[in-house]
Amino acid sequence: MKNIYGITLSQLENYFEKNNYKKFKATQVFEWLYKKRVSSFDEMTNMKKTTIEELKNEFVFENIKIVDKKAGQDVIKYLFELKDKNLVEAVLMKHDYGNSLCVSTQVGCNMGCAFCESGRLKKIRNLETYEMVLQILKVEMDLNIRISHIVLMGIGEPFDNYDNVMNFIDIINSGKGIDIGARHITISTCGIIPKIKEFMENGKQINLAISLHAPDDEIRNKIMNINKAYPINDLIDVLKEYIKKTNRRVTFEYVMLKNINDTEQCAITLAKLIKNMNAYVNLIPYNETRHIAFNRSDNETILKFYDILKKNKINVTIRKEFGNKVNAACGQLRANHERRDK
Ligand code: SAH
DSSP, rough: OOEEGGGOHHHHHHHHHTTTOOOOHHHHIIIIIIIOOOSGGGTTTSSSHHHEEEHHHHHOOOEEEEEOOOOOOTEEEEEOOTTTTTTTEEEEEEEEEEEEEEEOOEESOEEEEEEHHHHOOOEEOOOOOOHHHHHHHHEEEEEEEEEEEEEEOSSSGGSSSSHHHHHHHHHHHOTTTTTTGGGGGEESSSOHHHHHHHHTOOOOEEEEEEEOOOHHHHHHHHHHHHHHHHHHHHHHHHHHHHHHOOOOOOOEEEEEEETOOOOOHHHHHHHHHTTTTEEEEEEOOOOTTTTTTOOOOOHHHHHHHHHHHHHHOOEEEEOOOOOOOOOOTTTTHHHHHHHHHH
């Protein structure tokens, strides 16, 4: 049976129409779920008993469980246990502009980026749409807050779980659903070109972030497997097409790895690569993890890199650090939890 939290409004409308109901019933169900936040069909008091029975025969309310929670300043990290006992994480960040939740899209990840904890834990499966929706609902309920921004930067590669992720966005973006504005939703990808092309046709005003992390093929091949399939110049070309077509800005994430991608020459090459693009670079101080032998660049190196980009007229920011005190970098809470269990 399908989980009710994994159904988009139009899928639910189709269901009702197919069963000879008016399609506005779907809106009513959505409002019960996402505005009034009930957790059973029995609580939907404007539905007939027979309708409720039919819904129960078609859909289930399945939950995910909070099994660990770590709080730091302005950040709370959640570990969820799924129905099949797999674990995923979400991280809540409190900004001055609102609450942002970093959501996981897969159990593990197959992209194999050398510096990333999630990739060490190979992909076990894709998350179902409802498992992404529930990450938001559970955190909102736990803290009694509203989440205003969503970033798909947790465990997993969103474009390797494209259909479920798009349904998830449909549900959270719907005015009848959780109602998070498209401009408040950011998808981050390591650069799967065919999916970027598909996404380009989607028409929604969702933000696109690209994990670039290197200025050329030589360095990128060493740290990101995906670059062997989709080389950096092809990636930049498709992003130029994306910017032209959508009129949207692209964000480049660039994690600062000591002596790997942080030299002055790297900054100069990067500036040339993305010159005149409607894009900005987010420099991310690397969150060191016990299992992986990469180090964070020194602060002076990061600042120098920043200055070179600025001088070359590239929009650039240095990411505010949230997670390191609570191991909030991708996959870290899960990795630590699993070790503790052994
Ligand atoms: N698979 C997607 C989204 C998940 S990762 C992607 O590649 O974009 C979210 C971001 O965190 C990526 O830019 C990733 O490269 C980065 N990241 C991974 N491990 C990190 C670490 N230890 N410290 C800082 N950033 C990290």
